[in-house]
Amino acid sequence: MTIEIADSGITDGQKKQIAGLRELFATTNRRRLIVCDCLTLLAEREEGTTNGLIPFLETMIDPAASVVGVYHTDQATLHDRSYHPVPLVLVDSAATAVIVVRSFEHILEERRARGRSREEPAFGVEQHIQGIIQGVNANGLEGLTMRVEHRQRTGKAIRESYYLLIRPHTSPPLTKLPGKIQEFITLLDDHPLLRPEFAAEVEKIREREENATFDTGLTDRQRRDRDGVVLPYYDAQSGMSDGGRILYDMGSEDDFDDEEDEV
Amino acid sequence: MSTCKRVPTALEPYLSLPPELSLILVTGTIACTPTWLLSRFAGATLSQPIDDSTPDEGEARKPETAVVLVSWMRDERFWKTEIRRTTGLDVVKAESQHRFAFVDCLQAPIPTTDLSQQDSVSAGTDQVFAHINATLTKFSSTSTTPRRILLILDQPDVLTGTGTFGWHNLHGITQKLRKQVYATVINCSADLPFISVSAAAVKDARTGSRTATLHTELERHTANYRVQQAHIATFVMACRELATGAAKDVSGVLRVTRGGGIYNVLREDPEWVDAFKETEVLYLVGRDGNVKVFERGASESG
Numbered sequence: 001m002t003i004e005i006a007d008s009g010i011t012d013g014q015k016k017q018i019a020g021l022r023e024l025f026a027t028t029n030r031r032r033l034i035v036c037d038c039l040t041l042l043a044e045r046e047e048g049t050t051n052g053l054i055p056f057l058e059t060m061i062d063p064a065a066s067v068v069g070v071y072h073t074d075q076a077t078l079h080d081r082s083y084h085p086v087p088l089v090l091v092d093s094a095a096t097a098v099i100v101v102r103s104f105e106h107i108l109e110e111r112r113a114r115g116r117s118r119e120e121p122a123f124g125v126e127q128h129i130q131g132i133i134q135g136v137n138a139n140g141l142e143g144l145t146m147r148v149e150h151r152q153r154t155g156k157a158i159r160e161s162y163y164l165l166i167r168p169h170t171s172p173p174l175t176k177l178p179g180k181i182q183e184f185i186t187l188l189d190d191h192p193l194l195r196p197e198f199a200a201e202v203e204k205i206r207e208r209e210e211n212a213t214f215d216t217g218l219t220d221r222q223r224r225d226r227d228g229v230v231l232p233y234y235d236a237q238s239g240m241s242d243g244g245r246i247l248y249d250m251g252s253e254d255d256f257d258d259e260e261d262e263v
Numbered sequence: 264m265s266t267c268k269r270v271p272t273a274l275e276p277y278l279s280l281p282p283e284l285s286l287i288l289v290t291g292t293i294a295c296t297p298t299w300l301l302s303r304f305a306g307a308t309l310s311q312p313i314d315d316s317t318p319d320e321g322e323a324r325k326p327e328t329a330v331v332l333v334s335w336m337r338d339e340r341f342w343k344t345e346i347r348r349t350t351g352l353d354v355v356k357a358e359s360q361h362r363f364a365f366v367d368c369l370q371a372p373i374p375t376t377d378l379s380q381q382d383s384v385s386a387g388t389d390q391v392f393a394h395i396n397a398t399l400t401k402f403s404s405t406s407t408t409p410r411r412i413l414l415i416l417d418q419p420d421v422l423t424g425t426g427t428f429g430w431h432n433l434h435g436i437t438q439k440l441r442k443q444v445y446a447t448v449i450n451c452s453a454d455l456p457f458i459s460v461s462a463a464a465v466k467d468a469r470t471g472s473r474t475a476t477l478h479t480e481l482e483r484h485t486a487n488y489r490v491q492q493a494h495i496a497t498f499v500m501a502c503r504e505l506a507t508g509a510a511k512d513v514s515g516v517l518r519v520t521r522g523g524g525i526y527n528v529l530r531e532d533p534e535w536v537d538a539f540k541e542t543e544v545l546y547l548v549g550r551d552g553n554v555k556v557f558e559r560g561a562s563e564s565g
Contacts, residue, residue, distance in 0.1 A: 040491075041431050044429065044431040072490065072494060075487045076463065076467075076475035076476075076486065076487060078429070078483055086473070088467075089471075126462045126465055128455065129455075130454055131292040131453050131502065132458075133453050133493045133501060134501070134522070137541065139521040139525050139526070141521075
């Protein structure tokens with residue numbers, strides 16, 4: 001069932017709904033999953049001196065319940081009293097798993113920039129450009145990446161990046177590669193577009209598909225012709241076995257200097 | 264029909280009626296006000312012909328389209344002139360057919376609220392919602408045929424800017440309004456001072472710093488509202504200035520991106536999502552109200 005939290009915090013009616021649910025659950029020993037699609041909004045609602053997250057989680061959590069909540073990191077919290085943790089830190093400390101979701105296209109752009117020793121690009125609000133809230137290629141339709149940190153009871157945390165498939169791929173670079181993603185979830189590094197052995201091929205397909213309206217490759221004949229071109233001073237580069245030397249023809253008005261010009 | 268000609272073909276897919284319960288976020292900046300885009304949303308929706316024929320037995324009548332325009336920044340005269348001028352549509356006729364209604368929030372009193380008092384805020388949100396909802400209910404009761412209402416909210420963010428509501432209160436109002444209609448368009452300005460705190464928040468989340476707290480509460484309310492709408496919008500249309508400065512033959516850049524709400528549509532209408540393309544184009548608003556849309560580097564056309 002869906003409980004919509006009203007604008008003015010959790011109303012008495014909703015509290016009753018939640019209490020009713022809890023009673024129902026108390027009689028059975030079924031495990032349950034509670035999904036909250038916007039913790040950020042909940043955090044803004046004041047409940048006494050604290051933010052609305054704590055009372056909500058308190059009413060929801062017990063040993064048989066797991067809560068999955070979405071927190072938007074691009075929204076600044078209003079709760080910034082100096083000695084209180086901000087809501088994000090609060091839920092982060094309490095969480096047994098943290099999943100950071102990002103656009104796969106953005107990850108790809110970042111890796112390409114890194115591969116060419118360029119500055120990593122920023123997206124959306126982080127671009128600091130007037131009028132831009134959202135970057136292009138956000139909310140990909142084929143899949144997205146997740147950085148997962150799973151905190152185990154032993155105190156050990158496992159961190160791994162995954163690729164989550166939303167629906168089968170149809171766009172060019174992927175459909176032309178030998179590796180295909182079939183699984184719902186794969187390791188991010190196993191994604192064909194990120195595998196180093198495909199890098200050159202991906203680059204070629206991308207250039208052909210996206211950038212140019214003409215073919216940037218060379219035909220065999222063009223390559224042969226290009227190899228046949230004799231560059232100026234090409235012959236000067238051969239037959240110089242005695243190391244680096246300045247080739248200089250003296251003009252008629254040049255004086256020969258014994259100390260400096262030792263040819 | 265003359266109205267069809269005035270919608271640039273490149274923009275047609277974005278201006279036609281989106282899937283049900285969609286939210287379209289339109290943003291602009293101080294030099295690129297997207298009123299031309301909003302009037303075209305109204306124009307494209309109203310230019311769909313009314314089905315006058317009596318439906319056959321057992322066949323449902325094709326739903327009518329209608330527009331309710333709510334403005335916090337501009338008055339009725341401006342909008343009527345703008346829509347007539349830019350789309351060639353007879354707004355007065357549409358109004359008499361009950362296909363167009365204007366809700367004036369510019370001259371309506373803004374409620375006085377005390378943000379620390381929950382009751383005072385609730386009363387304020389109820390007042391704003393009731394003011395708009397009165398028109399919506401009257402509007403839908405005047406017609407016997409089912410109708411698809413496109414609700415256009417022109418700069419509701421004024422209400423966070425004046426300190427009347429917190430961003431979550433305003434979000435509550437717009438969400439409630441969205442449920443009353445077929446689809447919604449929200450226009451907000453997105454100049455750098457309105458959104459820069461969001462960038463600080465992203466950085467804070469990554470590094471554990473608290474730089475966002477250096478910004479004022481007003482900035483946070485302002486930015487959070489916009490970002491929240493982008494999170495739930497089906498798509499976002501953002502107008503902004505050219506990075507290289509003002510130009511005589513370019514008014515601005517229009518970027519269309521998928522919002523977080525696209526995944527809701529993906530489940531119900533995958534064909535629509537497949538046809539939807541992210542794009543970035545340049546546009547030129549002429550003195551006669553005509554808009555030309557063209558690719559970067561291309562000369563102006565259609």
